[in-house]
Amino acid sequence: MDAREYTHDGIEEFFDSDLAYAAKYDALAGHVIRSDDGLSRKTRELILIALACAEDKVDPCADHIRDALNHGATDDEVVKTIQLAGLAGSAWGIKTGSEALKRVRNEQ
Structure with a gap:
């Protein structure tokens, strides 16, 4: 669609x-x-990054990182979101988020 x-x-x-x-x-x-x-689109995408981290979903996390950046988020805001998800969820959230962020950074 x-x-x-x-x-x-x-x-x-x-x-x-x-x-x-x-x-x-x-x-x-x-x-x-x-x-x-x-909520701004940027804020919505940052929340979705945190949720994808908590659910250990690398592909959706990378998608939402791209969208957050495209809607005005800074790299630092994305990193802080991943850190927050890792604190709230577990270290697996940090692993998921860092893997997704690395993927997105390598595309740029």
């Missing part, structure tokens, strides 16, 4: 199997993630 900014392995095929569901999911994601109502 054009509205989806990115996807992860295995998800696109699932969404393509039910386009009505995919459209509703994309609308909800657009409302929750891509809104600046109440």
